[in-house]
Amino acid sequence: MLVSLMMIPQINSLMAQNETIKTIHNRKSVRNYTDQPVKTEDLVTLVKAGMAAPSGMDRRPWEFYILQDRGQMEALAQQLPYAKMVANAQAAIIVLGNPDVSSYWYLDCSAATQNILLAAESMGLGAVWTAAYPYEDRMSAIIKTLNIPEPYKPLVLIPIGYPTGSDKPKDKWNEAKVHINGW
C-alpha cells in the first residue's frame, strides 16, 4: 500500500457528474416492488444491455428468457426459496448459458447479468440477482417450469419491478481489499 486511499471526496465529486459511476454505486438488490407494470419494451432494453457484455473469445454463449406469465412466476417462487419475491415482481429475466458454446459460459453470463442490473437501476427499475447456477435443484426447477431445452443452463433469475423504495444500496468499500503495487 504505497499511496493513501483517502480519496472519497474525489470519488464523490466524480459520482456527482458521472451517471454511470452513480448508477454503479446506487444499484441495490431490490426485493420489493410496486404494482406498476413494466413494459415489455423496457425488458427488451434490459436484455439488449445484457447482450452488450464481453465474452471469452467473443463466443456469446448466452440466451435470455423474459418471463411475464404470472402462473409460472408463482410456480417458480414456490420452488426457489431465494427467489420467492418473484411472485410479487412484474416480470423476470432468466439469463442462460450454452455449455456447448463455451465451458465458461457462467463467467460471460455473469457479466451480462451485471449489465442488466445496472441498466435496470438506470431506468428506475428494481432487480436482484437470484442464483440458479451452480445449484442443481434450482437449475432443474427453472428448466422444468419453463420447458427450457437441452443444453441450456440457467445462471440467474432476475425478478424485476418498480421499487417500493425500501431497498437501499450498501457502501461496501473496504480499503483492506485493495493492494497497490504489492500485496
Place this chain on the structure above:
Amino acid sequence: MLVSLMMIPQINSLMAQNETIKTIHNRKSVRNYTDQPVKTEDLVTLVKAGMAAPSGMDRRPWEFYILQDRGQMEALAQQLPYAKMVANAQAAIIVLGNPDVSSYWYLDCSAATQNILLAAESMGLGAVWTAAYPYEDRMSAIIKTLNIPEPYKPLVLIPIGYPTGSDKPKDKWNEAKVHINGW
C-alpha cells in the same frame, strides 16, 4: 416469441438520454493505449466501482490488485499470450477471489469486473477482460509474478490506459437469443 422485437428506435432514443445504457453499449475491449499516464486515484475509483458489485450471500469474496510496476507488467505480458497488450498499458487491475469465503467467488468477481470495465468506459479509459481463471497456467503466472499469497485466485487481469481510438464497440444484438414467455 409473442411480441415484435423491432424496437431499435425506442432503444436508440433511450440510449441518447441514459448515460448508463450508452456506456454499456459503448464499452469495448480496448487493447491499444496512448502514452498518457493514468492517475492512481482514477484506478482507485475503478476498484471502488468493482467493490459495489453484488455478491452471493453478500460475502464479498474479492480482492483488487492495482499494478503500475513496468517490470512486472512486462513480465506478465511475456507469460500471458492473451494479455500481452499489458506491456503497452499504463496500469492493470487484477481481480482476485477467495475460495475460502465463497466457492462461487468467480461469479461475484465477474460482476465486479464488469463494473470496472463500465466505469473505465465512462471515464474515457480503455480496458479489456483478459481471463486468468480457470486456466491454471495463467493463474500461476500471475500468482508467482506478483507474489499473491494463498488462497487467493486471480479471475482476470485488466490492462488499462487511454484508448488510441482504434478499438470499436461491437453490435452483438441477436433477436434469436431472446425468448419471451416461451422458448
